[in-house]
Amino acid sequence: MKISNVQLIYFSPTGGTKKLAQRFASLVAGKLDVPVNETKLMAPADREKEYSFAQDELVILACPTYADRVPNKIAPDLRRILHFDGSPAVAFVSFGNRSFGTAPDELADILRSGGAKVIGLGAFVTRHVFNDNIAKRRPDREDKQELEVFAEGIADKLRRGEAEEISWGLVGEYYKPLKEDGNSAVFLKAKPLTREEDCYHCGLCVKMCPMGSIDTDCVTVSGVCIKCQACVRSCPTKAKYFDDADFLSHVRMLERECQERAENKVYL
Numbered sequence: 001m002k003i004s005n006v007q008l009i010y011f012s013p014t015g016g017t018k019k020l021a022q023r024f025a026s027l028v029a030g031k032l033d034v035p036v037n038e039t040k041l042m043a044p045a046d047r048e049k050e051y052s053f054a055q056d057e058l059v060i061l062a063c064p065t066y067a068d069r070v071p072n073k074i075a076p077d078l079r080r081i082l083h084f085d086g087s088p089a090v091a092f093v094s095f096g097n098r099s100f101g102t103a104p105d106e107l108a109d110i111l112r113s114g115g116a117k118v119i120g121l122g123a124f125v126t127r128h129v130f131n132d133n134i135a136k137r138r139p140d141r142e143d144k145q146e147l148e149v150f151a152e153g154i155a156d157k158l159r160r161g162e163a164e165e166i167s168w169g170l171v172g173e174y175y176k177p178l179k180e181d182g183n184s185a186v187f188l189k190a191k192p193l194t195r196e197e198d199c200y201h202c203g204l205c206v207k208m209c210p211m212g213s214i215d216t217d218c219v220t221v222s223g224v225c226i227k228c229q230a231c232v233r234s235c236p237t238k239a240k241y242f243d244d245a246d247f248l249s250h251v252r253m254l255e256r257e258c259q260e261r262a263e264n265k266v267y268l
């Protein structure tokens with residue numbers, strides 16, 4: 001199958017997915033000797049437009065795993081705005097060393113329902129945005145080697161014209177977060193707070209929030225918060241934080257329970 005370019009489409013609030021998916025896209029593109037184009041679906045305005053892709057474009061759709069699935073506030077947008085004319089496609093998710101659950105299957109389903117032909121699925125470990133100790137030093141050299149093998153697998157499949165559709169599994173339930181004591185952690189309504197003495201009102205958090213939920217005062221969170229940590233991670237003075245007790249207990253539980261190296265998984 002002749003491919004004219006690689007189309008990388010991503011949602012990546014704190015940049016981990018983006019970095020990994022860019023590396024993967026450039027590896028595949030290098031092997032096929034074609035250019036990469038990027039479509040970022042970060043701000044709400046990005047997800048108001050519609051996007052169409054042709055049959056000779058290899059699509060890589062990338063997003064993080066949230067609660068074992070595609071982020072639930074983003075999945076409907078992806079289903080609505082992405083259209084493929086039989087484009088071969090790869091469903092690519094990142095996860096934070098706990099579990100990718102059925103996020104790759106859901107992303108593959110989104111691709112298929114938009115008209116793409118899914119030829120590969122991959123789940124790769126990146127930093128866990130809740131706490132740097134959960135997926136310590138990932139991605140590492142081994143991850144990068146596995147990414148290279150996956151890229152070769154996809155390129156080879158296309159070169160041989162064997163771009164038949166594959167399916168991995170069914171889409172499962174959302175993971176229900178736990179606290180340190182094993183009871184349910186309920187933090188759906190938690191929102192970031194601001195240490196006002198440290199906030200210079202630079203507006204970066206307003207710009208980075210993928211839901212457009214932070215008012216221009218940089219402090220008031222008037223919209224929905226998906227706990228993505230984009231505001232916390234992007235704040236130059238570290239003025240943003242979460243103080244929700246259940247959320248913090250969940251993060252400590254993850255730090256305790258997710259120390260073992262989680263494996264990446266690919267399906268070709």
Ligand SMILES: Cc1cc2nc3c(=O)[nH]c(=O)nc-3n(C[C@H](O)[C@H](O)[C@H](O)COP(=O)(O)O)c2cc1C
Binds near residue numbers: 011012065066096
């Ligand atoms: C709300 C939320 C839920 C998450 N759920 C999971 C999960 O179920 N399993 C996991 O291993 N990592 C989970 N993570 C970690 C992210 O998948 C990981 O940090 C990812 O790299 C973040 O992507 P980004 O850097 O592109 O924003 C979660 C992160 C957030 C913010």
